Amino acid sequence: MNNSQLKNALLRLGDDALILGQRLAEWCGHAPALEEDIALTNISLDLIGQTQSYLSLAGSLFEEGIKSDDELAFLRSGREFQNLLLVEQPNGDFGDTIVRQFLFDAFALLRAEHIAQQSFNPEAAGIAAKAVKEIRYHFDHSSKWMVRLGDGTPESHSRVQKSLNDLWKFTGEMFISDEIDRSGLESGLLPNLEELKKEWDVKIDDILSKATLVRPEDGFMQTGGRKGIHTEAFGFMLAEMQILPRTHPGASW
Amino acid sequence: MNATQEKLREEFDAYVAKDKKIEPKDWMPDGYRKTLIRQISQHAHSEVVGMLPEGNWITRAPSLQRKVILLAKVQDEAGHGLYLYSAAETLGVDRADLIDDLLSGKAKYSSIFNYPSLTWADMGAIGWLVDGSAIMNQVPLCRCSYGPYARAMTRVCREESFHQRQGYSIMMELMKGTKDQIDMAQDALNRWWWPSLMMFGPSDKNSTHSSQNMKWNIKRFSNDELRQRMVDMTVPQAELIGLKIPDPDLKWNEDTGHYDFGEIDWVEFNNVLSGNGPCNNERLEARNKAHDDGAWVREAALAYAEKKKTKE
Numbered sequence: 001m002n003n004s005q006l007k008n009a010l011l012r013l014g015d016d017a018l019i020l021g022q023r024l025a026e027w028c029g030h031a032p033a034l035e036e037d038i039a040l041t042n043i044s045l046d047l048i049g050q051t052q053s054y055l056s057l058a059g060s061l062f063e064e065g066i067k068s069d070d071e072l073a074f075l076r077s078g079r080e081f082q083n084l085l086l087v088e089q090p091n092g093d094f095g096d097t098i099v100r101q102f103l104f105d106a107f108a109l110l111r112a113e114h115i116a117q118q119s120f121n122p123e124a125a126g127i128a129a130k131a132v133k134e135i136r137y138h139f140d141h142s143s144k145w146m147v148r149l150g151d152g153t154p155e156s157h158s159r160v161q162k163s164l165n166d167l168w169k170f171t172g173e174m175f176i177s178d179e180i181d182r183s184g185l186e187s188g189l190l191p192n193l194e195e196l197k198k199e200w201d202v203k204i205d206d207i208l209s210k211a212t213l214v215r216p217e218d219g220f221m222q223t224g225g226r227k228g229i230h231t232e233a234f235g236f237m238l239a240e241m242q243i244l245p246r247t248h249p250g251a252s253w
Numbered sequence: 254m255n256a257t258q259e260k261l262r263e264e265f266d267a268y269v270a271k272d273k274k275i276e277p278k279d280w281m282p283d284g285y286r287k288t289l290i291r292q293i294s295q296h297a298h299s300e301v302v303g304m305l306p307e308g309n310w311i312t313r314a315p316s317l318q319r320k321v322i323l324l325a326k327v328q329d330e331a332g333h334g335l336y337l338y339s340a341a342e343t344l345g346v347d348r349a350d351l352i353d354d355l356l357s358g359k360a361k362y363s364s365i366f367n368y369p370s371l372t373w374a375d376m377g378a379i380g381w382l383v384d385g386s387a388i389m390n391q392v393p394l395c396r397c398s399y400g401p402y403a404r405a406m407t408r409v410c411r412e413e414s415f416h417q418r419q420g421y422s423i424m425m426e427l428m429k430g431t432k433d434q435i436d437m438a439q440d441a442l443n444r445w446w447w448p449s450l451m452m453f454g455p456s457d458k459n460s461t462h463s464s465q466n467m468k469w470n471i472k473r474f475s476n477d478e479l480r481q482r483m484v485d486m487t488v489p490q491a492e493l494i495g496l497k498i499p500d501p502d503l504k505w506n507e508d509t510g511h512y513d514f515g516e517i518d519w520v521e522f523n524n525v526l527s528g529n530g531p532c533n534n535e536r537l538e539a540r541n542k543a544h545d546d547g548a549w550v551r552e553a554a555l556a557y558a559e560k561k562k563t564k565e
Contacts, residue, residue, distance in 0.1 A: 018317075025324060028308035030539065032547020034301065034331050034338075041328040045321060052317050070316045094550045151560065152553025159549065244315035244373055251431050253315040253373075253423075 001120070001187035007061035008082065008180050009190060010124065011072070012226065013115075014054035015083035018073055019234075020104060021047030022241055023091055032094050039141055043101070046134040053127040074245035078228070078235050085225040086170035088234045092163065095149055095156070099163040102142035106203040107174045107196070109135045114191035121189055143207045150211025157212065164208075165216050172221025174200075180226075269470050274400040277343040285469055289399050290344050292471065294351045297337035298362035300330045301355070302536050306370035307379060315373060322419050323376060329412045336408065340401040356541050364522075365448050367530030374427055374434075374441035380420015382442075382449035382487065388413045389483045390453065398470035421490065428494040435495075442491065443499045450514075451522045453480040484512050 001009070024044035031037040055069035086104055091097045112135055115128035149160040175197045177185070184190030208215050224230065244253070261280050268275070275281055304327050311327065314320035338348040354360035365383050370376070391413065394406040427438040454460060454476045466472035474482075484503075491498050502515035524530065 022312060025311045025320070028311055028324070028327055029304035030308075030543040030546075032543070032550035034335050036547075036550075037304065037331040038328055038335070041324050041331070045324040045328065048317055048321050048324065052321070055317075070318075073317055074315075094547060148557040149550070149553050152557045153549070155549050156553030156556075240312050243313055248315075248431060248433060251315075251434055252429070253319055253426055 001183040001189060003061055003063070005180050005183045006121065006189070007058050009184050010054050010058035010061070012082045012180070013111075013124075014051050014058055014069075014072070015081050016087050016104075016108070017047040017054065018051040019081070019083040019237070020087035020101075021045075021051060022237065023087065023089075024097070024101075026091055027097065036094075040097075043138050043141070046131075046138070050127065050131050050134070053130075054124075057123055057127065070245070074242045078230055078238055080228060081230065081234075081238075082226050082228060084170070084173050085222055085231060086167065086173065088225070088231060088237065089167065089170065090233050093159065095160040095163040096167070098142055098145045098149065099160060099167050101138065102146050102207070103167060103171055103204070104174075105135055105139035105142050106200050109139050110196050110199050110203075111191055114196070115189065118188045120187045124189065139203075146207050146213070147211045150208070150213040160211075161213055164213060168216040168218075169220060169222045172218065173223045173225060176223060176226070178226060266468075269398045269468075272396075272470065273398070274403065275398050276400045284465070285399075285471075286344055288466060288469070288471060289402065290341055290346055293337055293341040293344075293402055294346070294354070295361050295363075297334050297341060297351070298355045298360055299366065300334035300337060302362045302366045302540065304330050304334075305536055305539055306366055306368070306532075307376060309370050310373060310376050313373070314376075319376075319423070326380070326416050326419060329416065333409050333412070336405045340405045343401045352544070356537070356544055358528075358537060361526075363452065364525045364530060365452050366536060367525050367533045368444070368448050369532050371444075372437050372441060374424070374437040375445065377420050377423030377427060377438060378441035378445040380416050380418075381424055381490075382420070382445050383452070384413050384416040384420060385487060386449045386452040386483050388417060389479050389486075393473035393479075394471075396470070396473065424496070425494050428496065439496060442496050446499050447517060447521075448525075450480055450483065451517055451525075453477070453483070455519075455522075456517075481511055484514050488512055 021044045024040050024047065027037070027040045028044075029037060031040055051073065052069045055072045059067035059069060059072055084104070086100060089096070089100055109132065112128040112131045116125050116132050118125055146160070149156040151157070175193045177193050181190055181193060185192055205215060245251070262282055265275075265280065265282060265285075275285075307323060307327050307330075311320060311323050314323050338351060341351060342348055351360065355362065365386075370379065388410060391406055391410050395403055395410055397403045397406065424438050424442075427434040457463065457475045457477045460476055463472060463475060467475075488498055488503065500515045502513065504513050506513045525533070
């Protein structure tokens with residue numbers, strides 16, 4: 001894995017966390033219960049913390065000079081972000097948010113567990129080891145809600161089944177290997193995505209069965225996020241997130 | 254009041270006068286219970302509504318570190334809401350009913366949150382001034398005669414002081430910055446100064462609840478005393494970073510050892526209190542929408558819990 005591949009692998013980790021954390025922050029003050037205001041902001045907080053670590057590490061690998069986590073978060077354009085399409089999907093209703101979180105948490109947990117164990121990049125291992133503890137809690141939270149909503153009322157069942165059907169097309173992208181994933185696999189930094197998919201399937205199927213939900217068929221999968229091809233909603237999200245650093249270039253906050 | 258009740262009342266008054274704590278199962282006068290339910294639930298509602306003006310800027314926080322801090326702060330506020338509702342529940346009311354009163358507009362919450370948060374500097378001003386006034390009001394409540402409230406407030410105050418410091422730190426950073434940032438900070442102070450002083454309530458001569466609450470050790474200092482402390486504490490902090498307090502009458506008074514300051518605009522105070530603030534409707538609508546949109550989720554959680562209980 002060369003420097004540029006490592007940098008991009010770290011950017012992907014940081015971008016997944018940043019964009020999902022930003023989406024979750026939109027819930028603050030609007031959740032179905034006070035307990036969920038706390039839970040969703042807490043998960044957002046963890047994810048933005050992971051972002052800071054991954055993006056700072058990625059920023060140290062730019063050949064033209066070190067970039068800070070803030071520069072990477074606030075001064076890149078949409079085409080430069082490499083997050084999964086899944087994490088940028090709009091919040092929708094609480095069920096949409098939970099399904100998005102659940103599908104991602106299961107993947108993020110397995111990925112972080114691998115990175116925490118590898119020795120190719122000890123700094124990334126350190127970040128991932130801390131993240132594993134956080135994501136375990138996130139996965140526990142989203143799994144419990146999957147079961148409550150799936151096996152709750154007829155309305156919640158049909159709503160969350162629909163969310164699952166709608167978001168399923170974004171799950172394929174998590175397991176596609178490109179040159180960065182392959183070099184990451186060779187060096188040991190990144191997991192084997194084919195193997196990881198099998199473990200993900202087990203986790204997902206276990207919870208879906210407890211939730212009395214039907215796993216959607218693997219149909220056509222939407223991809224593009226890893227190449228910087230995002231959804232239309234993504235631009236508005238970045239505009240909101242980046243407005244202050246863009247309006248006041250060079251200012252310190 | 255019959256003889257037994259009168260005796261209980263006398264014992265209660267004597268007990269409270271000795272600065273002892275009343276616990277949920279102790280006998281207490283109806284008026285004491287009602288006052289506490291009103292005050293604690295209003296306080297809880299204020300925490301919950303207070304999430305909105307700041308939540309408004311989380312997605313636009315200008316750095317990752319500021320985003321993390323603001324998330325932590327607003328999360329604390331939700332937590333304060335939770336344990337204040339729990340403290341109120343020890344007095345025999347139900348959180349769901351209290352929330353219904355908030356949503357219907359029957360219950361009050363702190364008027365300060367009916368002002369809009371317009372720029373990033375408002376996050377500084379709210380933390381520094383609004384949380385500053387809140388702490389000034391709340392520190393004496395840590396010694397309130399009602400045990401569960403006093404204990405909740407001890408925890409709240411510890412977190413509020415972190416909130417105030419983060420607000421001041423935002424202002425400090427802005428004042429070290431560009432001209433736009435300095436203007437932004439001064440503008441925020443101009444807009445939040447007077448509303449923050451209004452947070453202490455009407456002046457002592459017009460305060461309706463004060464004297465009985467003082468006797469019951471629910472209130473320890475008068476509105477005007479606390480307001481004066483806030484002014485005395487804040488003016489030097491503003492001067493230190495080059496901000497100007499928007500009050501032409503503000504002046505240090507050698508004789509009293511306090512700052513003299515101008516008269517609050519009580520017309521505005523009463524207007525915001527009675528529902529005519531810039532955001533009264535928006536705040537209640539946002540809370541109602543969250544509640545309505547979340548109804549199916551809460552129902553699902555209840556239904557699932559029931560099913561699980563039946564299975565066991």
